[in-house]
Amino acid sequence: MIIIKDPSNLQLYLSKYRQNGEKIGFVPTMGALHEGHVELVRQASSSADIIICSIFVNPTQFNDPRDFEKYPITLEQDIIALEAAHTDILFLPSVSQLYPNGTIKLEKYELGYLETILEGFYRPGHFQGVCQVMRRLLDAVKPDLLFMGQKDYQQCMVVKKLMELMKYDTQLITCPTVRETDGLAMSSRNKRLNKQERDNAIGIYKALSQIKENSGRASVEQVKKEALKILEQHHFKVDYVEIAGADTLEILKEWNKQQKHVALIAAFQGDVRLIDNMAINS
Ligand code: AMP
Numbered sequence: 001m002i003i004i005k006d007p008s009n010l011q012l013y014l015s016k017y018r019q020n021g022e023k024i025g026f027v028p029t030m031g032a033l034h035e036g037h038v039e040l041v042r043q044a045s046s047s048a049d050i051i052i053c054s055i056f057v058n059p060t061q062f063n064d065p066r067d068f069e070k071y072p073i074t075l076e077q078d079i080i081a082l083e084a085a086h087t088d089i090l091f092l093p094s095v096s097q098l099y100p101n102g103t104i105k106l107e108k109y110e111l112g113y114l115e116t117i118l119e120g121f122y123r124p125g126h127f128q129g130v131c132q133v134m135r136r137l138l139d140a141v142k143p144d145l146l147f148m149g150q151k152d153y154q155q156c157m158v159v160k161k162l163m164e165l166m167k168y169d170t171q172l173i174t175c176p177t178v179r180e181t182d183g184l185a186m187s188s189r190n191k192r193l194n195k196q197e198r199d200n201a202i203g204i205y206k207a208l209s210q211i212k213e214n215s216g217r218a219s220v221e222q223v224k225k226e227a228l229k230i231l232e233q234h235h236f237k238v239d240y241v242e243i244a245g246a247d248t249l250e251i252l253k254e255w256n257k258q259q260k261h262v263a264l265i266a267a268f269q270g271d272v273r274l275i276d277n278m279a280i281n282s
Pocket of ligand 1: 028029030031036037039040147148149150151152175176177178179185186187188
């Protein structure tokens with residue numbers, strides 16, 4: 001694996017592969033890698049010729065500066081994990097390399113409804129930051145295939161929208177959420193949970209599983225209420241428990257057998273904000 005920091009060096013390096021018609025697969029991350037990230041790299045390896053992973057903790061997507069400051073950094077272990085997963089290139093830009101004109105007064109994207117709900121509502125500006133960094137990363141890498149995790153369900157939809165807006169011809173491949181053996185979705189933020197919080201954190205998976213099990217059996221409101229109860233029993237401070245259309249993220253009021261649904265939760269365990277989701281059928 002080679003490490004490239006400068007976006008223009010990366011483009012130069014990749015051009016020879018592109019000329020040879022080799023397929024470039026890209027896995028963007030913020031580091032503190034876990035098995036979920038490694039699985040994305042594996043997926044990329046199975047369908048692309050050259051695998052690039054980026055590690056960049058993007059300052060413009062943190063609406064809470066304390067969250068940015070506390071974001072775990074484990075670069076040495078990350079490099080070992082990426083090598084083991086046969087990554088070809090680690091793209092490791094600095095903030096000034098990715099944002100040469102600084103990070104204030106950046107361009108805005110017309111994300112419409114997607115930015116008004118769930119993560120968009122609770123983390124104002126977050127998805128603008130996601131688009132700002134993804135645009136720069138995609139411009140640098142110009143991948144054929146982009147691999148992202150379903151764990152960040154709404155983010156996948158936002159990035160898809162960005163690629164439509166910018167007319168990129170990259171194909172987005174969303175990969176299933178990798179979980180710990182007890183069901184907790186793997187996340188870099190889990191590293192910040194203490195023992196008690198880690199034990200409680202399973203409440204999100206239990207709440208989602210309860211929604212899946214009871215979908216269509218009681219009213220949407222009732223099912224959400226029971227999920228909320230589970231979260232509160234596990235000492236979560238809840239931002240939202242919602243059930244939405246899987247393709248539109250329109251918030252569901254009544255079960256609709258014609259539509260696929262997804263249940264989504266965001267909640268704080270201590271000062272660590274966790275998100276997760278689960279596909280459900282009513
Ligand atoms: P992050 O480093 O948290 O920004 O995540 C980088 C990529 O890994 C995103 O596409 C995430 O959706 C994906 N990802 C994070 N956690 C998981 C997981 N548990 N399973 C699968 N993909 C994940």
